[in-house]
Amino acid sequence: MAPRRFRSRVAIGSFVAMILVTAACSSTPTPDPLPGKPAPPPAVLTVTPATGAQQVNPAEPVTVRTSGGILTDITLTDDEGRIIPGTLNPDKTAWTPNERLGYGRTYTVAANGLSVTGPTGPVSSTFTTVTPGNQTRVTLTTTDGQPLADGATYGVGAIVAAHFDEDIPDRAAAEKRLVVTTNPPVEGVWYWMDNRNAHWRPREYHRPGTTVTVAANIYGAELGPGLFGQDDAHTSFGIGPAHVSIADDNTKQIEVYENGQLVRTMPTSMGRGGSTNVGGRTISFWTQPGVYTVLGKANPVIMDSSTYGLPVKSSLGYKETIGWATRISTDGIFVHALDSTVWAQGSSNVSHGCLNLSTDNASWFFDFSQLGDVVEVRNTGADPLEVWQNGDWGVPWEQWVAGSALYRAP
Template identity: 55%
Template structure:
């Protein structure tokens, strides 16, 4: 809210509720205008009083009253990263990190919501939002971040109408830093995972990936492939309890297995693909694919990757057959840039 004057000078402006709670504001140099710097509340009556002097030095007073909108519903934004994990303020992430804004209500006016979402980077990098559905929108640049980049994600939705009677409940902001460039390339032709730090090969790890094909589960067909495409590190667990029942394949079926603790597990897909220790398949690692989709490693390699990788590091899976990773599985970087841009509400 602003107050302006011509042919005179503002000397005092007050904006307050009926109970006397004032909204902070600032007079411009020379008294040509006044701008509210404080936040107005929803569904509240305000009185604005302004005092100015005209060209003759005589006082001129203006007074106005108004009431702000009272929304029928609110939506709160949550700053996350892919996989539904919280985006932590002050954290350091890998060069492939993808910030996500999750709204707790369905957004009818995506364009209005997107205009209130601001990503600031230093050094500057252009990026675009991708609406996965009417509650979740992802942001990424065309290429991986440069290490050392400072990123701030701000959802400035308070006061913004994003649907019929639906307004932003509160603003949210988080800042993070991009760490060193770590890229792992899992090649199914050589049955190895080559890990590069800053484009320099630092470790080659024999692996056994998904054996391929499909099996029938409780809710339909289940893939046993390790899908080609670009993933990022989502999480670490040591141990992680795994069972085929968790993805709909009964433990007593021919390809099923019961709950077991799996160590040094680095998660890279939302539907449960990990790089993890499995010494019982060392005989196949580097030679043959025998897993249900995960990348099996020996204990030494699994522990090293677990310890040296960070959230947002890139994992590229190449030369496998079967389907490619999709966005909902953590395949944001597998979406072509031109396609990604078309999913912005402002495209």
């Protein structure tokens, strides 16, 4: 990805300083220092970075300071002649730019000041920022790649995913820049799925009412040889009521709980079991046991068996318009309406893997569900849900911790 430079057209004016000198308000000359008492030292202006600095991180602060008196006149100019706006602190002893610098640019700072001993400066510094060999962008999403909506409400099983658009050679450097803050505080850890994707979750489900704030502060960070972060990213969301649904194959029922209270019981028909081989690929018809979360909803949705390798015209193939579909896995498991299987719901499994409900129950569940709600599937005969299928909560905590590039258990 090509390096990016930052430009704007905002100019900063000069600051006209006021200095309180008693002699300016009186015709009496300022007395000489008392015998044996040295005159105050002249103020010193300093600029950071120092002149001649190379490979400067553009995310690091640029500052102008004076050791006495005030700053009166500061300009920061890039190599195209654009003046970068900045702000003085309240006592006018320090100045910083209002915007971050760009990669691969040369900047010049010029400054003047005024103290009781008279004008100070001028001082200047010319420095150059680092030029990345490559840059990577990060997006903050759910486990299926949908952006986490700022200010939204998610369920107690919500997972934070950080997706980089380049392989990350230094996972530890990247993870240091991925900051999750919760209120109330909880213990949480990042788990690297691969070189581009890291997921974060707490040890236990979130508590209702929790606020989760995520910041990916990667701009200016070197995440591998010559690879720098392109932009920061951040989002904040809330956790809603605790919706936990338990689908038990022993009873063929889904029990739906809100904040620990049973609110509805729904007969269901899950995956019929077994598998078929198509073109050397094994296609399973089980509903895998594990802890799923709600990833999305659609009404209706077109379900097409050819999307996972089962031809529509085969004896087990299908292409149907299905209503009230609540998706719970990345590979196409839904809780949805199918009145043609009401006869089996509560007594036998006849689906290809989804959880079938009556239209009445499916529409209720659709309306009740929020993204991030928990759906636990128990006692089916399949292998457990895998982490890539939206099975983050099925990974034991010790294994989850081991997937971090930084975390060390206390």
